[in-house]
Amino acid sequence: MNLGRITGQVRIVGAGLLGASIGHGLRAKGVDVILHDASRTTATLAIDYGAGRAPQADDKPSLVIVAVPPDVTAEVVARELMAWPQATVTDVASVKVGVIDELIALGADLDRYVGSHPLAGRERGGAISARADLFIGRPWVIGRGEPFRRRAIEDVVIELGAIPVTMSASEHDDAVALISHVPQVVASLLAHRLAGASDAAVGLAGQGLRDTTRIASSAPELWVQILGANAGPVASVLREFQAELAVAIEALENPDAPGSRRALAEVLAGGNDGVARIPGKHGTSKQFSRLVVIIDDKPGQLARLLTEIGEANVNMEDLRLEHSPGAQFGLAEISVLPEKEATLLSELEARGWKIAETFA
Amino acid sequence: MNLGRITGQVRIVGAGLLGASIGHGLRAKGVDVILHDASRTTATLAIDYGAGRAPQADDKPSLVIVAVPPDVTAEVVARELMAWPQATVTDVASVKVGVIDELIALGADLDRYVGSHPLAGRERGGAISARADLFIGRPWVIGRGEPFRRRAIEDVVIELGAIPVTMSASEHDDAVALISHVPQVVASLLAHRLAGASDAAVGLAGQGLRDTTRIASSAPELWVQILGANAGPVASVLREFQAELAVAIEALENPDAPGSRRALAEVLAGGNDGVARIPGKHGTSKQFSRLVVIIDDKPGQLARLLTEIGEANVNMEDLRLEHSPGAQFGLAEISVLPEKEATLLSELEARGWKIAETFA
Numbered sequence: 001m002n003l004g005r006i007t008g009q010v011r012i013v014g015a016g017l018l019g020a021s022i023g024h025g026l027r028a029k030g031v032d033v034i035l036h037d038a039s040r041t042t043a044t045l046a047i048d049y050g051a052g053r054a055p056q057a058d059d060k061p062s063l064v065i066v067a068v069p070p071d072v073t074a075e076v077v078a079r080e081l082m083a084w085p086q087a088t089v090t091d092v093a094s095v096k097v098g099v100i101d102e103l104i105a106l107g108a109d110l111d112r113y114v115g116s117h118p119l120a121g122r123e124r125g126g127a128i129s130a131r132a133d134l135f136i137g138r139p140w141v142i143g144r145g146e147p148f149r150r151r152a153i154e155d156v157v158i159e160l161g162a163i164p165v166t167m168s169a170s171e172h173d174d175a176v177a178l179i180s181h182v183p184q185v186v187a188s189l190l191a192h193r194l195a196g197a198s199d200a201a202v203g204l205a206g207q208g209l210r211d212t213t214r215i216a217s218s219a220p221e222l223w224v225q226i227l228g229a230n231a232g233p234v235a236s237v238l239r240e241f242q243a244e245l246a247v248a249i250e251a252l253e254n255p256d257a258p259g260s261r262r263a264l265a266e267v268l269a270g271g272n273d274g275v276a277r278i279p280g281k282h283g284t285s286k287q288f289s290r291l292v293v294i295i296d297d298k299p300g301q302l303a304r305l306l307t308e309i310g311e312a313n314v315n316m317e318d319l320r321l322e323h324s325p326g327a328q329f330g331l332a333e334i335s336v337l338p339e340k341e342a343t344l345l346s347e348l349e350a351r352g353w354k355i356a357e358t359f360a
Numbered sequence: 361m362n363l364g365r366i367t368g369q370v371r372i373v374g375a376g377l378l379g380a381s382i383g384h385g386l387r388a389k390g391v392d393v394i395l396h397d398a399s400r401t402t403a404t405l406a407i408d409y410g411a412g413r414a415p416q417a418d419d420k421p422s423l424v425i426v427a428v429p430p431d432v433t434a435e436v437v438a439r440e441l442m443a444w445p446q447a448t449v450t451d452v453a454s455v456k457v458g459v460i461d462e463l464i465a466l467g468a469d470l471d472r473y474v475g476s477h478p479l480a481g482r483e484r485g486g487a488i489s490a491r492a493d494l495f496i497g498r499p500w501v502i503g504r505g506e507p508f509r510r511r512a513i514e515d516v517v518i519e520l521g522a523i524p525v526t527m528s529a530s531e532h533d534d535a536v537a538l539i540s541h542v543p544q545v546v547a548s549l550l551a552h553r554l555a556g557a558s559d560a561a562v563g564l565a566g567q568g569l570r571d572t573t574r575i576a577s578s579a580p581e582l583w584v585q586i587l588g589a590n591a592g593p594v595a596s597v598l599r600e601f602q603a604e605l606a607v608a609i610e611a612l613e614n615p616d617a618p619g620s621r622r623a624l625a626e627v628l629a630g631g632n633d634g635v636a637r638i639p640g641k642h643g644t645s646k647q648f649s650r651l652v653v654i655i656d657d658k659p660g661q662l663a664r665l666l667t668e669i670g671e672a673n674v675n676m677e678d679l680r681l682e683h684s685p686g687a688q689f690g691l692a693e694i695s696v697l698p699e700k701e702a703t704l705l706s707e708l709e710a711r712g713w714k715i716a717e718t719f720a
Contacts, residue, residue: 175561188631201535216631235612252595271548271576300670306663
């Protein structure tokens with residue numbers, strides 16, 4: 001029973017986290033999902049978990065989704081285009097220009113191919129970690145191409161709860177270089193500086209350091225592939241970063257030279273401008289007021305706090321927990337609309353909560 | 361009534377966020393706090409708010425805490441050392457070597473001075489934002505120096521709930537360059553790259569970009585002072601960053617050259633090593649299992665979730681909220697001890713919660 005807009009068979013090649021998650025999501029909507037993987041064990045496992053069914057001799061997929069590692073994506077897309085002469089074929093690789101270049105070199109039928117890329121969280125897992133709702137609310141880039149082919153992919157994206165975004169392959173690769181690949185390199189370079197630091201120095205670490213370096217814990221194997229596949233756009237953004245870094249270092253090494261303070265101020269103001277471009281909740285970059293509440297580090301405390309925020313009829317816009325090393329309590333940073341701050345502050349204080357800090 | 365270990369008068373010079381917060385914290389413990397500020401309006405305001413009392417002719421402080429802007433700290437410390445020939449004098453400036461150099465140049469009595477630095481969150485505010493519990497659980501660096509003088513400062517640090525950490529001025533400045541000042545510069549340089557980006561590109565932003573650039577929204581005026589005062593140590597760490605950045609760019613611009621993949625892998629692995637050095641909750645860097653739960657974006661939902669986690673008798677180690685732009689729901693990422701994951705997963709699913717993702 002298909003309740004949605006997808007009427008044909010969907011064939012998924014590659015039963016890792018992305019492929020199996022697409023399978024689960026589409027099957028939940030009643031779609032006939034054919035699952036194939038080069039590894040029979042992987043395919044069987046994903047099918048056992050309910051991500052799709054095994055291929056049959058009379059399969060006739062209208063859409064093929066290739067969800068294999070980036071370095072073999074083009075080859076598999078070309079093979080699928082040959083195998084299913086009517087089908088639309090897409091892939092979900094995180095870099096797009098290289099796939100098209102390879103497909104051209106392979107002489108593939110590009111009329112039926114439109115690349116895509118779901119920006120779906122952490123790329124860990126495999127079939128066991130797959131989830132029907134992995135894509136809910138996430139952007140999913142679909143390449144420019146033949147409208148009929150694009151529509152077939154868009155139908156899947158919408159069924160999975162993702163938000164379709166149209167971009168050419170090079171627009172996409174430039175965008176992900178900027179918003180994902182360069183931050184990864186920069187976070188890794190920054191975190192590496194800590195490798196030789198004293199315990200005393202890292203013991204002073206606050207939330208700022210934790211935030212700026214968190215993604216530096218990503219898997220090197222995967223990221224070498226991603227960076228290699230998008231090397232040009234990543235290098236180009238890093239070159240700009242490098243030029244401004246040189247200005248900052250020059251200013252710091254000559255702090256009393258004329259213009260040095262101004263150069264540093266411009267670096268910092270540039271950062272202000274940039275961070276203001278990142279869309280916040282509901283697509284806005286609205287500024288919230290924040291309250292920092294002290295909570296005991298035991299079950300139920302945070303729930304009680306949030307229940308009481310709810311009772312105060314204040315909608316929490318964001319929440320962040322912070323633990324102090326060695327301390328038996330935590331800090332909950334609560335963001336609310338500025339006009340709600342005073343109400344919340346007095347309600348919480350009336351209920352005995354200790355507010356560590358408030359700022360707009 | 362003084363319930364703690366501080367028996368003498370404490371004089372605080374500078375009634376901004378830090379000075380007034382120290383005042384509130386010490387008065388709550390029954391200490392006689394004298395508050396002075398170069399601005400009579402600021403002093404009166406802070407005294408009205410209860411951060412201390414006005415100076416009197418017969419004051420005899422045993423400890424003076426200088427909490428004025430970094431660029432006038434040494435001058436004020438020297439003046440206070442002269443004014444109170446018996447008193448221990450400290451300051452709370454975020455950079456330490458420069459203060460000592462200036463004090464030497466001013467011929468100050470360094471036997472009675474020991475510098476200190478509370479790593480107390482965001483440096484915003486003023487007296488109105490001051491809070492008695494601003495320092496709870498935070499590290500507070502105290503310089504090396506005469507043990508009797510150090511003890512006087514340590515008593516205050518402990519009364520305020522902070523964690524005393526001993527470091528020389530240069531150890532301190534190197535440490536904060538690494539864990540605070542360099543991350544600030546790097547985050548600003550990274551965020552600045554977004555200033556000219558298309559809306560479509562920034563629309564793909566995920567949590568990684570938000571985390572790596574969050575501190576780039578800091579106030580440029582304050583940070584120009586801090587970076588200027590610690591220019592040498594900051595430049596030195598940035599030079600190392602710059603050298604490795606050049607290697608990364610070289611590898612990206614020649615992705616097929618021998619050794620390029622390896623060079624990138626080493627950058628990424630170096631980041632893994634560095635991030636592993638940052639102490640986590642309770643001083644450990646234990647790895648938690650994480651569950652991502654889908655919650656409706658309305659009051660009470662998150663509280664219900666957390667109440668039910670408490671009912672399942674699972675202690676949440678960390679919590680992070682993530683909102684999808686344009687979506688009417690959020691994702692709550694819950695960290696728990698690995699042995700609690702299965703219990704929590706089944707308990708939450710039994711109560712109808714949708715789990716978007718789980719990973720170790």
